[in-house]
Amino acid sequence: MESPFKIxxxxxxxxxxxxxxxxxxARQGQLGVISGTGIAAVLARRLQSGDVDGHFRRAFDAFPYQNIAQRVWNRYFVPGGVKTKTPFKLTPMPMIRFSRALEELTVLAAFAEVFLAKDGHSGPIGINLLEKVQPPTIPTLFGAMLAGVDYVLMGAGIPRFIPGVLDALARGESASLKVDVEGSESGESFVCQFNPADFIARNGDPVQAAAPLLKRPSFFAIVSSATLALTLARKSNGRIDGxxxxxxxxxxxxxPPRGPMQLSANGEPVYGPRDAADLVKIAEIGLPFYxxxxxxTSAQLDWALxxxxxxxxxxxxxxxxxxxxxRDDLKQQVLATVASGQATVFTDPQASPTGFPFKVVALPETMSDPGKYLQRERKCDLGYLRKIYKRPDGTPGYRCAAEPVADYVAKGGREEDTIGRKCLCNALFATIGLGQIDxxxxxxxxxxxxxDDVVNIKQYLQPGQRSYSSADVLNQILSR
Ligand SMILES: Cc1cc2nc3c(=O)[nH]c(=O)nc-3n(C[C@H](O)[C@H](O)[C@H](O)COP(=O)(O)O)c2cc1C
Incomplete structure (x- = not known):
């Protein structure tokens, strides 16, 4: 069957x-995707910023379990927004066992984002999640499915067990997900669990105590090799759709590149022909791929087709x-450096606490500046990229290679793993104007x-314009 969208x-x-x-x-007929990563803290900070246009109030009013919605609203909404120089109230950090408060916030956050994305049109909407960030996954998917999300897209790991989670949630059943725990032995398992009926019962309304049947979204896995695509197609616990x-x-x-990590003279991972995915093998699987x-560009789209x-x-x-x-000021800075031909992107092998290479645009006054990086006092208060490890007493512990070095080492982490690690959680929130203040x-x-494509974004600017829209991008790619 032909895909309903090309982009x-x-x-x-x-x-x-x-x-x-x-x-x-989505209104322009292509697949619009919201990010589900860190969505709970994003919502908490938007509510603390006063929900100026009232969109989140509208989404909360549409949530089917109003007592829960009210609780979350009351916990975080600040009329008029927090004062400048007032730190945001922190959200609980994600753990294998979610606190009730975090579970409610996470479900609401995913629901609201998908509800607003889908509002007023019939185009398709997807949600993207990182496989490596495991504890929030099921409540996020449940919230998104309550709002009728059409697609789930997931990479940065091997999302073999997500199809089964989607199937269980669609049937209104309890879902579970085994999480990766460093130092755990084979046969030992640590599991995140989420029961929609228990969640709904918290609304306190006996008539609504049964979990609803929900549409099962299509599931697209993000991969970088045919081997991984094949493994997923064969060994997932449910249907993969593309x-x-x-x-x-x-x-x-x-x-990361295949084989042992090799760095170029300027310190970037070296990718070679072995890293190019075998598209013939992927096509042979028989599922749609993008x-x-x-x-x-339209030429690249044609080539892909x-x-x-x-x-x-x-x-x-x-x-x-x-x-x-x-943030607008950052967009303007990036457009200006691109226009002057000065834009550079560094594939940083160390920045991300996940250990995956992470692309960083060189911009003054951002974390790409080594001085700015060194100035920041390490702290970990969002916790989305923490790795879970087994403590000597057998219980799960949580550590991030960008947290204070002494804390990381005290938790059994290796000091050398902390070198160059950046707190992507706090930095990425600052990038969208929701950064914390100490x-x-x-x-x-x-x-x-x-x-690497950032050097080409000036092509979307109409003559005399300093910014461009998603329509400019789509028109350019779809023009023949
Ligand atoms: C600012 C930015 C943030 C991204 N964040 C994520 C993410 O959270 N999860 C993910 O799977 N991919 C992420 N990506 C990758 C995109 O979803 C997409 O696959 C990629 O940008 C396509 O290549 P292009 O950047 O050359 O267009 C991100 C890309 C950019 C530019």
């Missing part, structure tokens, strides 16, 4: 592909358009990620 607007965390961007793309095949030119995290990473792909996934071009969540009033510093 997927890639999921971009944290909050870069927000509901505004996803809705605008693949997104991403090259190392893509923005955000990249899959190509991502430097594909945002010629390889048997159903279309392309595009991120960078949308990241800097008017509708995306990135007690002295110092704001967190932003970090901008983009793909």
């Amino acid at each position: 997927i607007q890639g999921g971009m965390g944290v909050g870069v592909s927000n509901w505004v961007l996803a809705q605008s793309v 693949f997104i095949v991403e090259t190392s030119a893509a923005g955000g995290h990249n899959a 190509l991502a990473g430097g594909f945002a 010629g390889q048997g792909a159903a279309g392309i996934q595009v991120g960078t071009a949308f990241a800097f358009c008017r509708e995306s969540g990135i 007690a002295q009033g110092t704001p967190e510093t932003a970090i901008v990620t983009a793909g």
